[in-house]
Amino acid sequence: MKKYKISVLFLILFTAYSALLFAQQELSQPHALTQLIDNKPLFGKILSEVKLSKTSFNPSLGEEIAVSFMLSESAEISLNIYDPDHGLINSIAEKKQMPPGKQLFLWNGKDTEGKIVPDESYYFTIIAENKAGNIEIYDPTLFSGGKEYEIRQAKINHQDYTISYNMTETGRVMIRLGIKEGPLMNQLIDWEPRERGAVTEYWNGKDKDGLSNIYSHPDFKMVIIYFTLPENSVITFGNKTSNYRDYKKAVASYQKQKDSQYKRTDNEMLSMHYRLLRTEDYSPKLNLSFSNIHSQENGITILKEKTMVKVEIDEKDKSVFQNLQYEICFFLDYKFYVEEETGYTPFNWVWDLKDVEPGEYILTVNVSGFKDQIGIMSKKIKVVK
Structure with missing residues (x-):
């Protein structure tokens, strides 16, 4: 055991830098039989104007979300929903013939077994094939998500210790609380999805084990980091009976993974945490x-x-x-x-x-x-x- 001064906050910065190197290395080594794309969408002529009716909803209350898009001509449509680890949640449409014009599909927040999904973020893919056999693919993970940012402007209420900050886009947030040149004392938010706009987090001002008020310490330090989620991600909430990690264990034996011949290879610095599984990154x-x-x-x-x-x-x-x-x-x-x-x-x-x-x-x-x-x-x- 060694005794010399170390800064955990320095460690955080170091691991963030390592994350960038990790992402670069992964992106520079494509798998066999994988076609690389330069961060460009694979749709726009046949399939366009993909939108969601809202960015979050509560399936436990019977709420639904609408996915809409435009077809310039008749096409065969497949629409799938995936969890953040790219496991298939549900197939809303499978090779369904649709006419040209605006299309609309509903999702009730349930999986293939009819169970309400755990609180998490989910994304949609759409495949459109016209009569000539031309295929367009809407997969937001191929051109969006994964950019990491630090939130430097946040307010802590001195009475109830609520933490308020603003999200310029939907993302996955991590909040660490600790002592400058000292230990990390609380990981208040552990890479959880948050919507765009004003966000309020609830805290008691204490360390993770509730032993002391660390907010009152003269060297108190807070770090807020997030990475962007793929375009048109939707966040579910209200499930009081199942969490994401337990759910993934339960469906591991039969859940299908997304099979894509394309791999994103843009030159932007993507967060390592974006590449890690939600079942392991906590x-x-x-x-x-x-x-x-x-x-x-x-x-x-x-x-x-x-x-x-x-x-x-x-x-x-x-x-x-x-x-x-x-x-x-x-x-x-x-x-x-x-x-x-x-x-x-x-x-x-x-x-x-x-x-x-x-x-x-x-x-x-x-x-x-x-x-x-x-x-x-x-x-x-x-x-x-």
Whole structure:
């Protein structure tokens, strides 16, 4: 274990830069039998004017969304809905012959099994083939989405700690809260979809584990980043019974993936997080425990002399994060204490407390992956001699 000063916020910037390199490398290595396109739509003559009636809706209340488009001539239409990981959600039309003019199709927010989809963002693809066999494809992932931006203007209400900011376009948002030159204390919003316009997030001003008011700390720092979603993405909400990761596990054995011969290859810097699966790109839950505990007092762990500190990934997240390499950093009262640059979980650290003065502290651990997923946990401890 090494003891020297490190800035987690620097780590965030570093991983963002690594994300850009990762995206460039992926885009520069096309798969076999894949036709590359230069960020240009593959439609416009037969198929045009693709629109949605709204950008979000609540299927649990029986709401629907309308997809409309124009055909310049009669054509055979296939319209599919996909989740953000490109899994097929439903087929609204399959090789359906349609006349020229404005077309309109409805989606009720249900999948192929008739189940309401979990709260997430979804996108549509349309394939139109005319009588001459000419094919046009509307697939927004081939020409839009993935641009990453930082939101620098946000307001925190001093009374209720709500965070207000403005989205210039629909995107997927991440909000990290921490201490400058110190630990990440809370990943309040973990790459969740948000609509264009004014957004309000609710917070209690505290760290993830609710131990202290970090907003009042003089070195409090907030970072808000988002990447754009594909054009005409729609966000569903109101599902109280199923979340996206559990849903994906349930349908894994039969859900079809989008099969496309085209691959986007524009030269723009795309977010690494845009390329990652939603089932894998999130902050894992951690467990932090101690051996050789002296005693417990009002929920605070009392430590004396030496203790074994154990950090591990929570059982429900082990299948995704268990065997990856991490940088594991410990902070004592928000100040860097010790780190392991190339660690694995479960991670055991023998902590000799002889250099720690008696008193109460908050011990925080950040477990940082190389694809910018950071697990966070804090515990109150008391050191006695």
